Amino acid sequence: PYDMLIVGGGPAGAAAAIYAARKGIRTGLVAERFGGQVMDTVGIENFISISYTEGPKLAASLEQHVRQYGVDIITEQRAASIQRGDYVNLTLASGAELKSRAVVLATGARWRELNVPGEAEYRTKGVAYCPHCDGPFFKGKKVAVIGGGNSGIEAAIDLAGIVEHVTVVEFADTLRADEVLQRKAKSLPNVDIIVNAQTTEVLGDGSKVTGMTYKDRASGDIKRLDLAGIFVQIGLVPNTEWLKGSDLVLSRSGEIEIDARGATSMAGVFAAGDATTIPFKQIIISMGSGATAALGAFDYLIRTPDP
Numbered sequence: 583p584y585d586m587l588i589v590g591g592g593p594a595g596a597a598a599a600i601y602a603a604r605k606g607i608r609t610g611l612v613a614e615r616f617g618g619q620v621m622d623t624v625g626i627e628n629f630i631s632i633s634y635t636e637g638p639k640l641a642a643s644l645e646q647h648v649r650q651y652g653v654d655i656i657t658e659q660r661a662a663s664i665q666r667g668d669y670v671n672l673t674l675a676s677g678a679e680l681k682s683r684a685v686v687l688a689t690g691a692r693w694r695e696l697n698v699p700g701e702a703e704y705r706t707k708g709v710a711y712c713p714h715c716d717g718p719f720f721k722g723k724k725v726a727v728i729g730g731g732n733s734g735i736e737a738a739i740d741l742a743g744i745v746e747h748v749t750v751v752e753f754a755d756t757l758r759a760d761e762v763l764q765r766k767a768k769s770l771p772n773v774d775i776i777v778n779a780q781t782t783e784v785l786g787d788g789s790k791v792t793g794m795t796y797k798d799r800a801s802g803d804i805k806r807l808d809l810a811g812i813f814v815q816i817g818l819v820p821n822t823e824w825l826k827g828s829d830l831v832l833s834r835s836g837e838i839e840i841d842a843r844g845a846t847s848m849a850g851v852f853a854a855g856d857a858t859t860i861p862f863k864q865i866i867i868s869m870g871s872g873a874t875a876a877l878g879a880f881d882y883l884i885r886t887p888d889p
């Protein structure tokens with residue numbers, strides 16, 4: 583059995599693995615794809631102390647740093663269930679079973695996509711999912727935010743301070759965001775809100791976004807907006823479907839509930855990063871929480887007798 587087994591190879595999992603291995607304990611890491619969401623990112627300008635890097639480059643240095651230590655890395659394997667016995671037992675989709683005294687879950691999340699023509703083609707060429715990350719790339723330009731929930735309206739308020747103009751496009755006939763956010767967004771001179779509007783297509787010139795179309799759900803008319811960017815804010819889905827049915831407590835939106843030390847509701851199981859209830863989903867925040875979870879788990883190990 584391992585002393586500490588990390589599930590996930592994104593920034594949170596990599597940080598947890600390094601912190602664990604540096605304690606000289608037997609550490610394993612299982613991941614479907616090393617690097618996680620970072621592999622899908624082009625420019626990164628908010629990874630503090632590195633003014634600019636690119637996703638695949640950062641993912642390669644994460645992997646190299648983890649490999650410097652004696653971490654047993656198992657990639658292209660998906661965890662399918664977790665159970666507490668004498669050890670924490672992790673079953674992989676392949677059927678293999680792994681045992682560990684402590685586990686850190688860092689399976690991350692994924693942005694919910696629109697699934698309309700042009701979205702995939704123009705991803706990172708104007709179609710964006712993270713206002714904290716990509717907002718400044720659209721300075722002085724026109725953008726749309728798709729989604730009128732809290733994250734959409736927060737994004738609109740945030741972007742309004744950077745870009746020339748923001749149009750919020752919401753499918754339903756009302757916004758779902760908190761009243762105070764709605765009031766703030768409506769008070770801004772460069773924010774327009776369109777409700778009852780179904781996004782139908784992302785338009786581009788072959789190399790970048792030039793606009794979008796939506797269907798006015800009342801009249802059925804197709805309308806067009808000219809834009810440089812489209813922020814899709816229709817939800818961040820934690821990769822925790824495989825934990826449903828286990829004894830782990832998840833939030834209403836499926837995030838793993840953790841405390842300030844990264845501990846979950848299952849003894850010896852800790853969690854970190856975008857898969858958890860930690861507020862704000864960012865690379866640097868995930869790394870910090872991975873370090874916290876590994877140290878929390880190490881603290882648990884030194885207080886718990888070997889089974």
Ligand code: FAD
Nearest residue numbers: 590591592593594614615618619661690715855856864865
């Ligand atoms: P992830 O990066 O999601 O990693 C999850 C890991 O778990 C992966 O290795 C995955 O393969 C593995 N996994 C999932 N399920 C299983 C399973 N069942 N079994 C085994 N392994 C599993 N943040 C910034 O700070 N700056 C940016 O500029 C930035 N730009 C972004 C651009 C895009 C397009 C996207 C999508 C995100 C961006 N982010 C950015 C957010 C940032 O990438 C995430 O906050 C961060 O990657 C979260 O790290 P994580 O380790 O928690 O999860």
